Amino acid sequence: xxxxxxxxxxxxxxxxxxxxxxxxxxxxxxxxxxxxxxxxxxxxxxxxxxxxxxxxxxxxxxxxxxxxxxxxxxxxxxxxxxxxxxxxxxxxxxxxxxxxxxxxxxxxxxxxxxxxxxxxxxxxxxxxxxxxxxxxxxxxxxxxxxxxxxxxxxxxxxxxxxxxxxxxxxxxxxxxxxxxxxxx
Numbered sequence: 731x732x733x734x735x736x737x738x739x740x741x742x743x744x745x746x747x748x749x750x751x752x753x754x755x756x757x758x759x760x761x762x763x764x765x766x767x768x769x770x771x772x773x774x775x776x777x778x779x780x781x782x783x784x785x786x787x788x789x790x791x792x793x794x795x796x797x798x799x800x801x802x803x804x805x806x807x808x809x810x811x812x813x814x815x816x817x818x819x820x821x822x823x824x825x826x827x828x829x830x831x832x833x834x835x836x837x838x839x840x841x842x843x844x845x846x847x848x849x850x851x852x853x854x855x856x857x858x859x860x861x862x863x864x865x866x867x868x869x870x871x872x873x874x875x876x877x878x879x880x881x882x883x884x885x886x887x888x889x890x891x892x893x894x895x896x897x898x899x900x901x902x903x904x905x906x907x908x909x910x911x912x913x914x
Contacts, residue, residue, distance in 0.1 A: 754784045761835045852876045855885035874906025889913035
């Protein structure tokens with residue numbers, strides 16, 4: 731319980747919980763393929779896919795990166811049935827690609843004349859001292875320079891197209907040495 735702390739987002743989240751639930755339910759019903767919605771034994775599931783998607787959105791809203799920590803919080807505030815932790819994590823991993831389908835469908839609804847900003851940020855895989863010794867992702871990652879932080883890093887670079895309101899239109903992950911112009 732000592733990890734639970736009040737943040738400014740906590741109040742915002744409590745206020746918008748019904749809205750998040752309604753929003754996720756609508757997106758799931760509109761954009762999820764019927765083969766997923768009506769898969770075998772879906773009627774026997776303790777927790778619906780929509781509920782798991784709502785929990786994943788809440789996890790992202792709270793900024794919690796640990797599935798174990800988030801599951802503990804869910805157990806504390808759970809009013810209904812909650813899956814066992816490993817099953818919850820498995821179902822969450824199976825459904826995470828639905829967010830990609832929803833994002834692609836929402837991208838189709840954005841007007842083509844929308845102003846977008848392209849930006850990139852580093853995704854380092856190790857500390858700077860280990861740049862030349864590391865062997866992880868040796869075939870696809872490399873060393874690049876981040877001018878804003880004035881540092882060399884080994885890893886990847888994420889390039890994003892973002893609208894002025896903060897909606898991510900598209901993203902690409904490239905080796906660290908790739909320039910923003912060559913990413914798209």
